[in-house]
Amino acid sequence: MSIIKAKxxxxxxxxxxxxxxxxSITTALDHVDLKVKQGQFIAILGHxxxxxxxxxxxxxALLAPSEGSLWVDGMDVSEExxxxxxxxxxxxxxxxxxxxxxxxxxxxxxGFGPENIGVPTDEIWERVNYSLKSVGMTKYRNHxxxxxxxxxxxxxxxxxxxxxxxxxxxxxEPTAMLDPNGRKEVIATAHELNRKKGVTILLxxxxxxxxxxxxxxxxxxxxxxxxxxxxxxxxxxxxxxxxHRLDVPQATLVAEELRKKGVRIPAGILTxxxxxxxxxxxxx
Amino acid sequence: MSIILDKINYCYSxxxxxxxxxxxxxNLTIDDGEFIGIIGHxxxxxxxxxxxxxGLLKATSGxxxxxxxxxxxxxxDMRDLRNHVGMVFQYPDHQLFETTNFxxxxxxxxxxxxxxxxxxxxxxxxxxxxxxxxxxxYQxxxxxxxxxxxxxxxxxxxxxxxxVLILDEPTAGLDPAGRxxxxxxxxxxxxxxxxxxxxxxxxxxxxxxxxxxxxxMNQGSVMYDGxxxxxxxxxxxxxxxxxxxxxxxxLMHELRSQGLEVDLDATTVEEAAESIVKALK
Numbered sequence: 001m002s003i004i005k006a007k008x009x010x011x012x013x014x015x016x017x018x019x020x021x022x023x024s025i026t027t028a029l030d031h032v033d034l035k036v037k038q039g040q041f042i043a044i045l046g047h048x049x050x051x052x053x054x055x056x057x058x059x060x061a062l063l064a065p066s067e068g069s070l071w072v073d074g075m076d077v078s079e080e081x082x083x084x085x086x087x088x089x090x091x092x093x094x095x096x097x098x099x100x101x102x103x104x105x106x107x108x109x110x111g112f113g114p115e116n117i118g119v120p121t122d123e124i125w126e127r128v129n130y131s132l133k134s135v136g137m138t139k140y141r142n143h144x145x146x147x148x149x150x151x152x153x154x155x156x157x158x159x160x161x162x163x164x165x166x167x168x169x170x171x172x173e174p175t176a177m178l179d180p181n182g183r184k185e186v187i188a189t190a191h192e193l194n195r196k197k198g199v200t201i202l203l204x205x206x207x208x209x210x211x212x213x214x215x216x217x218x219x220x221x222x223x224x225x226x227x228x229x230x231x232x233x234x235x236x237x238x239x240x241x242x243x244h245r246l247d248v249p250q251a252t253l254v255a256e257e258l259r260k261k262g263v264r265i266p267a268g269i270l271t272x273x274x275x276x277x278x279x280x281x282x283x284x
Numbered sequence: 285m286s287i288i289l290d291k292i293n294y295c296y297s298x299x300x301x302x303x304x305x306x307x308x309x310x311n312l313t314i315d316d317g318e319f320i321g322i323i324g325h326x327x328x329x330x331x332x333x334x335x336x337x338x339g340l341l342k343a344t345s346g347x348x349x350x351x352x353x354x355x356x357x358x359x360x361d362m363r364d365l366r367n368h369v370g371m372v373f374q375y376p377d378h379q380l381f382e383t384t385n386f387x388x389x390x391x392x393x394x395x396x397x398x399x400x401x402x403x404x405x406x407x408x409x410x411x412x413x414x415x416x417x418x419x420x421x422y423q424x425x426x427x428x429x430x431x432x433x434x435x436x437x438x439x440x441x442x443x444x445x446x447x448v449l450i451l452d453e454p455t456a457g458l459d460p461a462g463r464x465x466x467x468x469x470x471x472x473x474x475x476x477x478x479x480x481x482x483x484x485x486x487x488x489x490x491x492x493x494x495x496x497x498x499x500x501m502n503q504g505s506v507m508y509d510g511x512x513x514x515x516x517x518x519x520x521x522x523x524x525x526x527x528x529x530x531x532x533x534x535l536m537h538e539l540r541s542q543g544l545e546v547d548l549d550a551t552t553v554e555e556a557a558e559s560i561v562k563a564l565k
Binding site (some may be wrong): 152280 | 326348457461526530534538539544552556560561
């Protein structure tokens with residue numbers, strides 16, 4: 001069964017003037033079809049304003065479809081009574097960790113969500129324990145969040161989402177504000193949750209290197225999905241991606257540059273290891 | 285405009301239990317027309333450092349000389365300093381507030397006390413130099429894409445005609461093409477306007493590609509200061525403090541360890557490809 005299924009999903013932002021007359025309509029999602037299976041690691045690429053975040057906000061029922069439908073874990077997000085359960089099934093991690101942390105002690109912040117939905121105290125602590133463990137932040141449970149690094153704060157935010165036991169987590173540019181180490185930590189945590197707990201992951205990012213290990217990639221433009229495939233399939237279309245204001249991983253770029261210079265490197269190189277291997281083969 | 289930092293120390297909440305020494309004995313000379321990148325993990329003191337350069341923070345001890353004048357002198361005109369050192373904060377596009385893009389760019393020069401005509405001329409000039417599309421000049425800023433908003437924000441600082449332009453992660457949150465456009469723009473302004481540019485960034489690839497000099501901050505001190513190739517030689521040490529070298533650097537080191545005689549100094553994609561081709565011949 002698909003955990004997320006969009007069928008001809010449309011979202012229009014309608015702007016009205018003071019009298020309430022429609023001034024302009026922006027179509028942010030334009031008949032999107034999408035199916036994500038439970039346990040997949042999905043990446044979504046697209047330039048600024050392509051509709052990625054609008055799509056993400058639908059999965060979390062922060063926005064409701066203008067037309068078409070979206071099901072999360074079998075629940076129609078347009079149905080008012082489903083909203084709360086949809087938000088429990090699909091957690092969300094945003095760009096800025098400072099906007100998501102509210103408590104003054106790490107463990108309280110992680111327990112905030114479960115407490116709000118009336119989880120019994122013993123179970124809250126249980127959830128806090130394993131959530132912190134799953135993001136590798138147990139050591140910091142009694143710390144104040146504002147003394148943590150960006151990557152650590154973002155991991156606390158992720159633990160807060162994990163404590164709600166979602167089947168699926170949407171990461172909306174979770175690393176945009178982090179330093180290289182923080183970026184690594186957060187992406188590794190997402191993969192770990194996917195592998196060990198089978199949580200479905202949707203990762204929205206502008207960093208091409210973070211996409212390399214995903215199961216499947218969607219590329220959005222003008223509210224539409226214009227490319228989809230495995231990372232290898234997507235990143236072998238260098239020229240096309242650049243046209244859509246995107247990029248490819250640096251290893252792929254070097255490979256492409258080498259091919260242009262007449263070195264026989266195969267297409268579809270994604271990682272440094274693959275590139276090193278390919279170059280050494282040429283040398284022989 | 286030369287800036288000299290002489291034994292700068294800065295403490296947040298001094299004499300309390302929360303005292304944090306954010307800068308420790310910083311000595312730096314920034315010459316006219318330099319293009320500098322500042323890197324460092326979160327909390328390393330980058331932002332604290334740049335806020336000293338236009339007097340937003342006052343050092344707990346030490347001196348800063350701008351064009352030979354001590355900015356902490358009693359009769360030094362701080363307003364004058366801020367007119368010459370322009371600062372583009374992180375996510376500057378969140379700070380757009382006027383009714384039109386053009387008016388937003390006018391805000392800075394207007395506050396400098398210039399007459400309306402000069403203000404408008406400066407705004408035109410600034411918007412042109414960031415290549416902002418003319419048909420959007422009189423539109424509200426709120427409907428723009430992230431990249432366009434950021435252009436308006438940068439133009440707003442440029443319109444004050446700074447001699448030193450400091451940008452705190454100007455490309456955070458932009459798509460790859462937007463990133464390249466903004467950085468190309470900055471590099472161009474550096475070349476054409478001859479202004480000093482200081483770029484704070486988390487992207488080692490960007491820093492390697494654009495700047496002439498890198499300052500690495502770690503725990504409030506300057507860890508390295510030199511040309512990119514020199515600094516990225518220390519890629520293992522950089523990793524230990526939460527940073528990294530450009531990915532190309534790792535590629536070159538791996539190839540070398542596998543017996544291919546490539547140039548370990550390559551930091552950009554083009555340099556790497558060239559050196560690999562050479563080594564394969």
